[in-house]
Amino acid sequence: MKMKKTWRRILTAFTVSIILLNGITVSAATVPEQAEQPKWKDAFALMEYVGVNFYEQNPGVWLELEDVSPELPYYESGTLLGSVLREQAYAAYVEGEGAFSEENLDEDGEATLTGDAANCYNDFYAAGIALVDSLKAATGEKYIDDIIGTWDRFWMEQDEPLWEKVEKEQIITVTSPEEAPDTASMAPGTYWVLESDLEAYGNAVDYNGSQWKEWDDQNLWESHDGGPDILRSDLQNCISTVTSAYNTLLGKLHEGTKETQSPIEEKPLEPAPESVSEPAAAEEPPVPVTVNEVTFSNGVKSKSSLDGVYCNTYVSGVVYQDEKAKIQQAAGLAKEEIQAGAVIKYYICSSLDKGMNEKLSKDAAAQGYQLQGVIKNDLYKLNKGEINLIKTTSETLTVILGVPSRLKGEQYEFVVFTYDENGNFVTLKDIDTDNSTITVQADSFGYWAIGYRNRQ
Secondary structure (H helix, E strand, C coil), X not given: CCCCCCCCCCCHHHHHHHHHHCCCCCCCCCCCCCCCCCEHHHHHHHHHHHHHHCHHHCCCEEECCXXXXXXXXXXXXXXXXXXXXXXXXXXXXXXXXXXXXXXXXXXXXXXXXXXXXXXXXXHHHHHHHHHHHHCEXXXXXXXXXXXXXXXXXXXXXXXXXXXXXXXXXXXXXXXXXXXXXXXXXXXXXXXXXXXXXXXXHHHHHHHHHHHHHHHHHCCCCCCECCECCCCHHHHHHHHHHHHHHHHHHHCCCEECCCCCCCCCCCCCCCCCCCCCCCCHHHCCCCCCCCCCEEECCCCCEEECCCEEEECCCCCCCEEECCCHHHHHHXXXXXXXXXXXXXXXXXXEEECCCHHHHHHHHHHHHHCCCEEEEEEEEEEEEEECCEEEEECEEEEEEEEEEECCHHHCCCCEEEEEEEECCCCCEEEEECCCCCCCEEEEEEEECEEEEEEEEECC
8 A cells, every 4th residue: 555645754863863972983874783782882873874874865755565666666766765664663663662762862872782772672773774775766667647647638738629620610621732722711710731631640549549448448547556557658658649640730730811800709708816826727718819819909900920729828819929030040940941841830728737837826926926827838840740849949039918808907017927948937028018918028938827916
């Protein structure tokens, strides 16, 4: 039975032993010899050895097992696992009324052990050595806790919206390029794609479905103490297969470019939470716009200079304002790559990563902002079927986000929070004065948190 909890760390005895050693030097990395005629200094040496080599290592996970070795594949690689049973066995000697507890320690390290201390020394020694030996580092071959969320989010954030667009005929399929409609006659937010390309993606989905069924048939989702018993490499392969197929399909979509003067109806957003203690991103995102464009206060609409896929988010559109050539250069595309057909595209959707949403919410709260929500603003380089996620650009790009209806007005100021490639918290300030838009200069892409507060 596994126990994923923090157990007590008995450092008191170790600390006292250091004080009592009075100049006795022991190498904590070296196993102390088991004395035939033990003195208090022998007990101190063992306590120091256990203190440094076990308690100071601070196991991340404690298990109710004598030997934690069978559990090493199921925890993140490098995580230290400790044995609760062996710790309890050792603690019985150094806590409470134990023979080597603080109240029973002799101040003279040269004194020979007597009484209970002498009688249980051998067992005490064996318990200490066994406790240190029980500490092991996880290997992680079957640790999938950190990537199963990626799998779940893929279906919710990418696969499901894709098929919804197909069902609603926002993505139409044709059998050959000759049958394709002119993108100039198609509204922005609608696409055409070759039937064969969509089928290729569907085949990748089917492959993953068959793998998932195999795991179900073998009951691998619940076979390890009620948890999964699946190789990390197998799940990673499934994720890689389906995401690569999806990104390849993304590069095959042809978006409509038809100009329209008719206003696009904007649905009101639900109120943001009053407190930042619970991230706004936990709400179901509304549908602010039907296509990816931003409307300024004067009614002028701005479309993105990039093509891509835009799903439901917490803002009224996200557009890249810079010329495509600048974006390509900032993203590192060589002239030869561009001539060979390499392109940069975006994928914008709401974030369903609970851990990231909570982290951004806390960091935003520390800056005095509430969150409207967290979006994913991803850039991809597509080149001859190869897909590369772009996390940072060599120079800043101008990105405009539409302010949702309920937050438009002079009373609010906005900011975008994100993390750079090294994990540093980054603040992107709104550089425009239009109450309907948030304009930022960004060179880091991925999770973006939209923060707001009353103007000071």
